[in-house]
Amino acid sequence: MLLLNPGPVTLSERVRRSLLQPDLCHREPEFFDLQDDARRRLLAVYDLDPAEWAAVLLTGSGTAAVESMITSLVPLDGKVLIASNGVYGERMADMAARQRLDRRVMAEPWVAGLDLARIAAILDADPTITHVATVHHETTTGRLNDLAALAEVCQTRNVHMLVDAVSSFGGEPIPFADHGLAAVAATANKCLHGVPGAAFVLVRRTALERGVSRAYYLDLVALAREQDRRGTPFTPAVHAYYALVEALAETAQEGGWPARNKRYLKHGQRVADALRQLGVEPLLPDEECSAVLRAFRLPATGGYPELHDKLKAAGFVIYAGQGPLAQDMFRISVMGDVRDADVDRLTTVLRKVLADAGRDIT
């Protein structure tokens, strides 16, 4: 079965086999070597200087990393603007609300881009805002928000950016050089092609110095401190860390994030072109989409369950739309160990399935 949902992804054999390494006690040096290796390789994905940045590992899903970032990096006297245009932006707003952070939420419609002029106006009108939190790739619609442009808006106003890059880290460009960017949260089981259970935050050390301990398990400052001392406060998902290290080695050997981005773009475009020929339109213009995932309008004939089930019977798992978009769209991600031959087979199957559903496939 090939997973075309946006994580967890289809693993390469190499990453799958890495799960079979020896059992480790997390209080022994062998585990700390593994943890150090994962942290070092995470920084290397975007060539980050360890004196300036820390990679902090967490055992949990991507949401744990995002929640750790949001709850730990907005100081007690800080205020966060959450710029949202999808499920995951709204989730960050919910996290900030539950922690009663001083906050303002700018919620755009899910299909819309972020209005940078409005963000700039909000920041100019409220100088107490210290942070902007947003999602890089809004997996809800496949939109890649323009982080570089947002970082520019933030940097010129001395505002720090906290980014959910759960479905873009390792597969899209991220403007780490921009001083406005304070932290990025992500997970092993999306563009890095690892297994679920390992997540991480890449954070500027200066941002950690201003961090606060609002949470216990998700206290990013304490996690960073312990990991810097070759320690760990809790029981980590050791085998997920093995797989993360192997996935990071594989990513590097395949040419790093740029090569992955190129491959995703090629595969995503082939799927979009094939569907367009079949009369299935994309939700967003190509140039607004991530390389990782595209959303498509559901064909008039047959609903999502029928399309899903027929593709699954042919060996492909696709993904439904969320919330109010569930009736209108479906999504196809090309993350994971997806090869040219898989995309060939997928386009053939799509032609057949949509023809069966009564579509014109000339």
Ligand SMILES: Cc1ncc(COP(=O)(O)O)c(C=O)c1O
């Ligand atoms: C952008 C984004 N943020 C957060 C998450 C949540 O990740 P998880 O399900 O691993 O907690 C996802 C999951 O797809 C995502 O795409």
